[in-house]
Amino acid sequence: MNVDLATLADFLGGQLTGENCFLAANVVTDSREVIPGSLYVAREGEKADGHDYLTAAKENGAVAALVSKPGNWPLPTILVADTTRALGQVAKFHLAQCRSLNPELQVCGVTGSAGKTTTKDLLAQSLAAVAPTVSNLRSFNNEVGMPLTALKTEAKTAFTVLEMGADGPGNLAYLTSLVPLDVAVVLMVGRAHLGGFGTYEMVAKTKAELVSGLRPTGIAVLNADDPQVVKMAAMAPDRVIWFSPSGQEMISAPSVRGTQVDFINPDNNPDLSYEPTSVDLWATDISLDAIGHPTFTLHWADQSAQVKLQIVGQHHVANALAAAGAAFAMGLTLAQVVYGLEQAGAISPHRMHIFSVNGVQVLDDAYNANPDSMRAGISALAHLGPLEANGRLVAVLGQMLELGPTSDELHAELATVLEESGVAQTVIVGERAKPLHEALTGKIPSKYCDDLATAREALAQTLRAGDTVLVKGSQYSNVYQLAEELAKGELIK
Known part of the structure; x- marks a missing residue:
C-alpha cells in the first residue's frame, strides 16, 4: 500500500x-x-x-x-x-489503487457450502503458473482474513483469488462491497452453518450475494448440477460459465440477467423464465486410482483433455471444474488449465491428506465438516480401503457445528452412510455428535467421547496395524489435533 x-x-x-x-x-x-x-x-x-x-x-x-x-x-x-470495519475499508482503498495502476488486474471470489478452500487452492496454483497471483492462506475467508489477503495485492499482480466464507446473511454482500469481483464462483448450496442462516433457502440467498457482487462485466461460474445455484444465473450481470461434475451437457437455466431472485418464497419470481442452455464445462470418464486420485475427461466447449488430479476424492472433480471455469473466465487456455490442475496439490492443511504411520493409513480431512463434506470423506475412506487385508475401516468423527435445530437429525443420518461404506469401528467426539453414536447402535461398534482426552485413549485402544482411519470434524471440534498426533505416531501402539 x-x-x-x-x-x-x-x-x-x-x-x-x-x-x-x-x-x-x-x-x-x-x-x-x-x-x-x-x-x-x-x-x-x-x-x-x-x-x-x-x-x-x-x-x-x-x-x-x-x-x-x-x-x-x-x-x-x-x-x-470499529477497527475491523476500517480494515475492510483499507482493503477497498488499496484494491482500487492497484486497479488504477493495473487495469488488467482480475479478482475472483469463491464461495459454496463445501469445497471453497480446495477450489481456491487449485485455481490459485493454476493461475500462478501463468502470472503473479495472490490468494488466501488456508481458509482466511472472513471479514478479517479476506481483507488481509486483498491487501497483499500489488500493482504487478495479475490475479487475486479470494475465498469468501459466510456464517449468516449479508456476509458476502459486505465482502464483495470491499472487493468488487471480475469472476464469482459458486460451488454448491449445502447445509453448513444452518445455525447462522436458519434455513436452507437463506443459505442459497446468502451464497447468491457473491453473484450480486460482480462488476458490470463480471462473469459468474456456476454449478449446473445444483438447482439453487442454477437460479443465481438470473442475478449475474453478464456472462455465465456453467460447469457440470455429473456430465450434463444441457440444463434449463434462467434466461434473464441482472434480476434479483427470491429464494425464500420461490413463487415470488414471476420474471424468472427458464430455457434450454448448453453447459460450458463438464466431466466424463471419471475414475479413481488405488489411493483415490481422480482422473477424468474435461470438456470445454468443443475441446477436451484428460486430467489427473494430485488430490484425493472423487468429489474434487467438481472443485477442479469450478477452478477450470474461473481460469477460463480469466483468460487461460485449455493447455494452461490442464497443466495447472495436474500440478496443483493440497496445500492447505488437513484437507484429504493421506499418510501412513506405524502400519496404519490415515486420511486426514479434519479441517472442517458439514453433512455434505462428511459424506465425501466417508466415501473417500471406503475407496481407500484397509491398508492390509486383515485391516479395517475406522472413522474418527468430531461434531459438526452451526447446524441449528436440525443438528441431531443431520448427525444421525450419517450412521447409514457409515454402515453402507463398510466402516467397522467409529470414535465419535463431542456432545453434538452424540446422536450419531446413538444411531450407530446395532449397526457399527462405536465409542463415544466427550472430549479429546477421552478420544485419544479410545483411538489408541482401537487402531491396529492394517487399518485405514478417517479423521474429520468441524474445526472447533478440534479433532485435527488427533490427526496431528497420529502423524507423529503418538496414538498408535
Whole structure:
C-alpha cells in the first residue's frame, strides 16, 4: 500500500493523531507480524485486545495504527469506530489503487457450502503458473482474513483469488462491497452453518450475494448440477460459465440477467423464465486410482483433455471444474488449465491428506465438516480401503457445528452412510455428535467421547496395524489435533 496517513484517515472518516507519515509496507492485525513501515490494526477480540500490543507493534517497526480507543498511544493513530470495519475499508482503498495502476488486474471470489478452500487452492496454483497471483492462506475467508489477503495485492499482480466464507446473511454482500469481483464462483448450496442462516433457502440467498457482487462485466461460474445455484444465473450481470461434475451437457437455466431472485418464497419470481442452455464445462470418464486420485475427461466447449488430479476424492472433480471455469473466465487456455490442475496439490492443511504411520493409513480431512463434506470423506475412506487385508475401516468423527435445530437429525443420518461404506469401528467426539453414536447402535461398534482426552485413549485402544482411519470434524471440534498426533505416531501402539 502506498498512501500517506492523512489521506487514509480522510478516506476512513477517522481522526488522525500524531504526525503524518507514509505507509509503504503491509497491514497486519498481529503485532508479531509487523515489519518496518507497517500499519497495525488494533482489533478487540474475544481473547485479546490489540490495543494492548501497540507498544510491541511500534518496537517491531509499525509506523502507524488503526485504533478504536482514544489514548496516549506510542505511534501515530487513526481513531475509528470499529477497527475491523476500517480494515475492510483499507482493503477497498488499496484494491482500487492497484486497479488504477493495473487495469488488467482480475479478482475472483469463491464461495459454496463445501469445497471453497480446495477450489481456491487449485485455481490459485493454476493461475500462478501463468502470472503473479495472490490468494488466501488456508481458509482466511472472513471479514478479517479476506481483507488481509486483498491487501497483499500489488500493482504487478495479475490475479487475486479470494475465498469468501459466510456464517449468516449479508456476509458476502459486505465482502464483495470491499472487493468488487471480475469472476464469482459458486460451488454448491449445502447445509453448513444452518445455525447462522436458519434455513436452507437463506443459505442459497446468502451464497447468491457473491453473484450480486460482480462488476458490470463480471462473469459468474456456476454449478449446473445444483438447482439453487442454477437460479443465481438470473442475478449475474453478464456472462455465465456453467460447469457440470455429473456430465450434463444441457440444463434449463434462467434466461434473464441482472434480476434479483427470491429464494425464500420461490413463487415470488414471476420474471424468472427458464430455457434450454448448453453447459460450458463438464466431466466424463471419471475414475479413481488405488489411493483415490481422480482422473477424468474435461470438456470445454468443443475441446477436451484428460486430467489427473494430485488430490484425493472423487468429489474434487467438481472443485477442479469450478477452478477450470474461473481460469477460463480469466483468460487461460485449455493447455494452461490442464497443466495447472495436474500440478496443483493440497496445500492447505488437513484437507484429504493421506499418510501412513506405524502400519496404519490415515486420511486426514479434519479441517472442517458439514453433512455434505462428511459424506465425501466417508466415501473417500471406503475407496481407500484397509491398508492390509486383515485391516479395517475406522472413522474418527468430531461434531459438526452451526447446524441449528436440525443438528441431531443431520448427525444421525450419517450412521447409514457409515454402515453402507463398510466402516467397522467409529470414535465419535463431542456432545453434538452424540446422536450419531446413538444411531450407530446395532449397526457399527462405536465409542463415544466427550472430549479429546477421552478420544485419544479410545483411538489408541482401537487402531491396529492394517487399518485405514478417517479423521474429520468441524474445526472447533478440534479433532485435527488427533490427526496431528497420529502423524507423529503418538496414538498408535
